[in-house]
Amino acid sequence: MTTPPQTPLSSPHAVRVGALAPLTPPGWVDAGRHLLAGMELAVDEVNSSGGIGGRPLELLVRDTAADPLRAEAAVRELADLGVAAVAGEYHSVVARAAAARAEEVGVPFLCSSAVLDALTDAPARWVARLAPPQSRGWRIFADFLLAEGHRRIAVATQPSVYWATGTGILRDHVTPRGGSVVELAANASTPAALCDALAADGATALLLLVGTPDPAVPIVKAVRADPRLSHVLIGAPAGQPEFPGWASALGADGAGIPFLRYLPEHSSPLAERVTEQLATLLGELPSFVAYEGWDTITALAESLRTQGRVSWPHLKAEGTRGPITFTRTPNIPVAQWTWPPIQVTDRCPTTLTTFRTRYTP
Numbered sequence: 001m002t003t004p005p006q007t008p009l010s011s012p013h014a015v016r017v018g019a020l021a022p023l024t025p026p027g028w029v030d031a032g033r034h035l036l037a038g039m040e041l042a043v044d045e046v047n048s049s050g051g052i053g054g055r056p057l058e059l060l061v062r063d064t065a066a067d068p069l070r071a072e073a074a075v076r077e078l079a080d081l082g083v084a085a086v087a088g089e090y091h092s093v094v095a096r097a098a099a100a101r102a103e104e105v106g107v108p109f110l111c112s113s114a115v116l117d118a119l120t121d122a123p124a125r126w127v128a129r130l131a132p133p134q135s136r137g138w139r140i141f142a143d144f145l146l147a148e149g150h151r152r153i154a155v156a157t158q159p160s161v162y163w164a165t166g167t168g169i170l171r172d173h174v175t176p177r178g179g180s181v182v183e184l185a186a187n188a189s190t191p192a193a194l195c196d197a198l199a200a201d202g203a204t205a206l207l208l209l210v211g212t213p214d215p216a217v218p219i220v221k222a223v224r225a226d227p228r229l230s231h232v233l234i235g236a237p238a239g240q241p242e243f244p245g246w247a248s249a250l251g252a253d254g255a256g257i258p259f260l261r262y263l264p265e266h267s268s269p270l271a272e273r274v275t276e277q278l279a280t281l282l283g284e285l286p287s288f289v290a291y292e293g294w295d296t297i298t299a300l301a302e303s304l305r306t307q308g309r310v311s312w313p314h315l316k317a318e319g320t321r322g323p324i325t326f327t328r329t330p331n332i333p334v335a336q337w338t339w340p341p342i343q344v345t346d347r348c349p350t351t352l353t354t355f356r357t358r359y360t361p
Contacts, residue, residue: 017083018086025066072100072101079106087300096114124333147359152205153170153206156194157185158209158210186215199229203232208236255352270319
């Protein structure tokens with residue numbers, strides 16, 4: 001499925017929703033493609049069932065390319081075009097910029113995938129989120145590591161508020177439980193030098209808080225090839241191994257690397273139907289990000305149908321991963337779905353296309 005970075009206006013009578021997704025580098029293109037596929041499938045289903053009060057639902061797609069300034073400009077443009085809401089985005093820093101602009105111009109923004117707790121600086125009226133906040137998901141990942149016996153944890157990290165926040169969450173959670181976290185700067189060393197530092201430190205788990213494919217893929221290859229580190233668990237809480245490109249780039253080296261996946265342990269009949277349709281659209285099995293896209297548009301459409309506008313306190317919709325409602329949660333400045341399902345998953349070493357559930361809270 002190919003979609004141009006920007007879609008033109010078509011029907012003056014349509015109910016328009018803006019869609020933000022990283023569709024070109026340096027954005028995580030696989031994530032953007034899956035997110036957009038889910039949103040587009042949901043739009044097709046809304047329109048096949050009568051649209052919004054007889055009016056078609058139309059998606060106006062804007063490519064953020066992982067650029068916060070580009071996202072801000074897109075939100076302003078979409079608001080000027082009179083969209084009923086803005087939806088989507090994957091990258092947390094980009095979503096944060098989009099959320100700030102949405103709050104400024106007064107257009108509803110339902111964030112699909114980004115997890116930074118502080119999606120806005122202050123309590124927001126116009127912004128809501130489907131994905132769980134980073135503090136919830138990454139604490140669950142830390143619990144998984146502790147349950148597996150890992151007390152000395154290393155993180156290979158790059159400069160970013162997202163990675164820095166994740167490191168802080170991990171450290172704050174494991175330190176009172178007898179663990180420790182050491183940071184290894186991925187940008188300041190080669191994969192070989194990082195392996196030397198990891199071997200000298202004695203950590204039993206290495207978490208990839210870095211972009212993919214670079215430098216994540218070279219780091220994995222180096223660690224897997226180093227006999228000193230054969231006992232080290234590699235983890236990727238941000239979900240890098242979820243997409244087919246990971247398996248293509250790493251083969252067997254990419255298996256057994258746990259990550260956070262926002263799916264239930266068992267699929268509902270609705271999810272199974274959507275899975276089949278998404279697989280046809282994508283030409284591959286959908287990631288959890290594709291379900292986030294479908295759920296986003298379905299929730300917005302239900303609010304527009306029943307209330308004539310987007311209203312977070314009264315929004316109720318049946319999503320692929322369970323009933324969706326939004327509440328105000330302590331320390332989260334935006335309306336939040338509480339809670340999407342979370343599991344720690346990896347690719348099965350014997351069958352790379354099969355995922356194993358390693359831990360559920």
